[in-house]
Amino acid sequence: MASRRLGRWVPPVVLAxxxxxxxWPLAAEYGDVVLNHNSDKAGVRPVxxxxxFHRIRFRCKVCHHELGFEMRAxxxxxxxxxxxxxxxxxxCHNNEVAWGLENCGLCHSGKPGLAGxxxxxxxxxxxxxx
Amino acid sequence: MAxxxxxxxxxxxxxxxxxxxxxxxxxxxxESFATKGPPSAEPASVNVPASPPEPVIPWALLAHDNLxxxxxxxxxxxxxxxxxxxxxxxxxxxxxxxxxxxxxxxxISPRTNVYPETKxxxxxxxxxxxxxxxxxxxxxPHRPHTEWLDCSNCHDKIFVAKSxxxxxxxxxxxxxxxxxxxxxxxxxxxxxxxxCHSVPREQALQAVPK
Numbered sequence: 001m002a003s004r005r006l007g008r009w010v011p012p013v014v015l016a017x018x019x020x021x022x023x024w025p026l027a028a029e030y031g032d033v034v035l036n037h038n039s040d041k042a043g044v045r046p047v048x049x050x051x052x053f054h055r056i057r058f059r060c061k062v063c064h065h066e067l068g069f070e071m072r073a074x075x076x077x078x079x080x081x082x083x084x085x086x087x088x089x090x091x092c093h094n095n096e097v098a099w100g101l102e103n104c105g106l107c108h109s110g111k112p113g114l115a116g117x118x119x120x121x122x123x124x125x126x127x128x129x130x
Numbered sequence: 131m132a133x134x135x136x137x138x139x140x141x142x143x144x145x146x147x148x149x150x151x152x153x154x155x156x157x158x159x160x161e162s163f164a165t166k167g168p169p170s171a172e173p174a175s176v177n178v179p180a181s182p183p184e185p186v187i188p189w190a191l192l193a194h195d196n197l198x199x200x201x202x203x204x205x206x207x208x209x210x211x212x213x214x215x216x217x218x219x220x221x222x223x224x225x226x227x228x229x230x231x232x233x234x235x236x237x238i239s240p241r242t243n244v245y246p247e248t249k250x251x252x253x254x255x256x257x258x259x260x261x262x263x264x265x266x267x268x269x270x271p272h273r274p275h276t277e278w279l280d281c282s283n284c285h286d287k288i289f290v291a292k293s294x295x296x297x298x299x300x301x302x303x304x305x306x307x308x309x310x311x312x313x314x315x316x317x318x319x320x321x322x323x324x325x326c327h328s329v330p331r332e333q334a335l336q337a338v339p340k
Binding site for chain 2: 025026027028029030031032034045048050051052053055056057058059060061062064065066067071073091092097103104105106108109110111112114118119121
């Protein structure tokens with residue numbers, strides 16, 4: 001009898017839990033860029049650059065004008081040597097403007113094998129995309 | 131027992147429906163297409179549900195975004211998009227943030243330069259782009275753009291600085307050229323037609339006498 005009464009609660013509980021899990025989407029944030037010219041080849045995780053996080057702190061012109069990042073995913077061939085010399089991400093990630101290059105895992109945070117490019121539900125690859 | 135079975139079955143059906151809905155990229159997609167149609171011809175007496183329910187949380191968790199490696203120990207140190215973006219002026223799509231409003235209202239104050247000697251150029255000039263077929267005319271505002279960007283980001287890489295001198299059309303924008311280099315990638319997406327096509331044609335004709 002007791003187990004019967006308990007059983008009655010299973011469907012609503014399953015429902016509630018599944019609703020909680022399903023309210024979160026499963027897609028990358030809009031404007032996330034994966035940089036993977038060299039990372040996979042060198043055996044480190046691909047780099048994920050989050051636009052949303054940086055644009056709260058910097059205007060586009062800081063990176064795309066002052067620091068000279070080309071506005072095309074994949075157009076910048078970045079090597080760690082450039083970063084340690086203060087170029088690209090290394091202009092800020094130098095323990096002055098932002099935390100330094102020793103925090104490998106914060107930049108190299110992608111799933112191995114990700115293709116480089118822009119992610120997050122963008123819709124500029126032609127009408128067929130949407 | 132049979133009652134329980136019915137309960138389980140309905141739960142499974144619900145799950146399947148929910149999985150399908152989540153599969154449609156983001157809930158915002160459904161909404162934006164729903165609002166784009168012609169005004170509904172339903173008689174007022176019919177009880178039409180106002181709109182599909184708002185997405186409860188439109189931002190994915192980093193560990194489940196199909197991009198970040200959940201095994202990366204540094205993931206725990208990073209900020210979740212929902213934490214930072216949910217407190218800013220809302221929008222229907224993209225980052226679900228109206229970045230123009232967020233900047234104007236002072237919710238965010240992103241730095242304009244890193245080097246002290248860099249010149250900050252802001253221009254307040256609206257340009258009408260009238261070749262829009264049956265759509266309202268496009269108003270291109272320099273102010274919100276130059277608050278974020280420098281002239282050199284657009285002139286003359288993407289646009290010649292002369293009204294009407296660029297072969298812009300919607301097809302090429304959708305290919306990621308002209309406005310589509312930013313809109314649809316980082317700035318608000320191309321599904322938000324009315325933010326660009328914002329001036330009714332009659333009004334535009336009054337503003338620029340032919």
